[in-house]
Amino acid sequence: MSQPVGTLRQQVTGDLYAEVQTFYAQQMRRVDALDIEGFADTFTDDGEVVHAGGHRQSGREEMIAGMRASLPRYRDIAVRHWFGHLIIEPDAADEDTLRVSYYSLVTQTDREGKVAFQPTFTVDDVLVRRDGRLMTRSRVIHRDTPVAPPAS
Amino acid sequence: MSQPVGTLRQQVTGDLYAEVQTFYAQQMRRVDALDIEGFADTFTDDGEVVHAGGHRQSGREEMIAGMRASLPRYRDIAVRHWFGHLIIEPDAADEDTLRVSYYSLVTQTDREGKVAFQPTFTVDDVLVRRDGRLMTRSRVIHRDTPVAPPAS
Amino acid sequence: MSQPVGTLRQQVTGDLYAEVQTFYAQQMRRVDALDIEGFADTFTDDGEVVHAGGHRQSGREEMIAGMRASLPRYRDIAVRHWFGHLIIEPDAADEDTLRVSYYSLVTQTDREGKVAFQPTFTVDDVLVRRDGRLMTRSRVIHRDTPVAPPAS
Structure with a gap:
């Protein structure tokens, strides 16, 4: 099977697309x-997350401590992160570095089954390949805000 | 186009990823x-569904009868199933068997356009290839519940 | 990596699947x-959109005028379009023409972070490749409605 492709400057292959989604x-x-430790393990040792409010967590230890502190918030809800519209751009100079952008929607379902939504976010990641395995090196989370100025 | 990949033990190709999504x-x-019959046709003859409550439907006939019985529930709503975060693992021993896990969100839109949500689910499927075509052999539906114990 | 595939009459490759998603x-x-002009640029010059209410916009100019007129509606909200369940069918006779169908869910997040939902839609697109780049030639938007007649 061969079909012509050509939308990105550096086109993402189907194999890489499937791998990043996975x-x-x-x-x-x-x-x-x-699974806080398991989650932290998907980041590089020097991994960084910049949260929507501007707070920066550097390195796995800080990430783990921050997540531990927020655990009580999730005591009675099941959280699910939904992604949309990934754009995956392999670095032109280094094929083991990928820039990925995606939409994120977070659902919170309580014990009665009622679903609540956090505001939507757009996320910019840098993924790197280490020993053949993808990891997140940096993540910047942007809360989606209206484009136009408020009505006056 | 060639790009290095290597996240799953048994890596899913882009072609298979696209096929399963389709x-x-x-x-x-x-x-x-x-389309109850059409839906049942996407299962093998001996297909099984275990619903979130634990109820098991075995074989197409039972599946069709169960769906017929629940039709009145959908009289005034448009249902849509949304999937997220598929993990596709080809069986190491049998390439015509796939284990697939995914998130599921169900919207119900009424005639006025108001959208309601069912609780979120995580689903474990076994797909098999029969005469070149994918079919569901088994589906286990898990309702998402909080991880931590309730606040006391 | 090679895995057997065969679900569509005209099977979509992983590379094309990734390109269309991108x-x-x-x-x-x-x-x-x-970004109204940028959006219009993703359509062919003679691109057409048929909205759920039946209103048809033909050509980029009409599209741009229509979107400009509806801008005030978005003054205080961040809109995000979420897609699901793409079916991509390359035209059997012309590999530069694709029929694509997908589910669409639109979130509107206000300045306080409250998320509202438009009714769900199913969309039928025709994409064409021009100078190697995909563009939308036509889009027909269907509002999802209940299948069965209203309860009497």
Whole structure:
């Protein structure tokens, strides 16, 4: 099977697309299971997360401590992260570095089955390949805000 | 185009990833159209579904009868099943058997356009290839529940 | 890596699947950013959109005028379009023409972070390749409605 392709400057292959989607599927299963150490393991040692409010967590230890502190919030809800519209751009100079952007929607289902939603986010990741395995080196989370100025 | 890949033990190719996504896209169009027979046809003859409550339906006939019985529930709503975070693992011993896990979110839109949500689910499927075509052999539906014990 | 595939009459490759998903990821980033001209640029000159109510917009100019007129609606909300269950069918006679069908869910997040939902839609697109790049030639948007007649 061969079909012409050509939308990105550096076109992503189907194999890599499937791999990145699978990477996130596994990473999100861990965070949604509140498997804090397992989640941290999907980041490089020097991995960084910049949260929507601007707070920066550097390195796995800080990440783990931050997640531990927020655990009580998830005591009575099942959290699920949903992704959409991934754009995957392999670095032109280094094929083991990928820039990935995606939409994120977070559902919180309580024990009665009622679903609540966090505001939507857009996320910019840098993934790197270490010993053949993808890991997140940096993540910047942007809360989606209106484009136009408020009505006056 | 060639790019290094290596996240799963048994890595899924882009072609297979696209095929499995397409299989579900077609299966969900049938269930969302309340095309009960068409939906049942996407299962093997001995296909099984274990619902979140534990109820098990074995074989197409039982599946069809069960869906017929629940039709009145959908009289005034448009149902749509949304999937996320597929993990596709080809069986190491039999390449015609796939284990697939995914998140599922179900929307119900009424005639006025108001959208309601069922609780979120995580689903474990076994797909098999018969005469070149994918079919579901088994499906186990898990309702997502909080990880931690209730606040006391 | 080689794995058997065979679900569609005209099977979509992983490379094309990734390309079409990437095309929509870029197109939706533009519409969600209210980048009207950038969005119109993802359509052919003679591109057409038939909205759920039946209103037809023909050509980029009409599309741009229509979107400009609806801008005030988005003044205080962040819109995000989520897609699901793509079915991509390359035209048997012309490999540069694709029929694509997908589910669409639209979230609207206000400044306080509250998320509202538009009714769900199913969309039928015709994509064409021009100078190697995918563009939308036609889009027909269907509002999802209940299958069965209203209860009497």
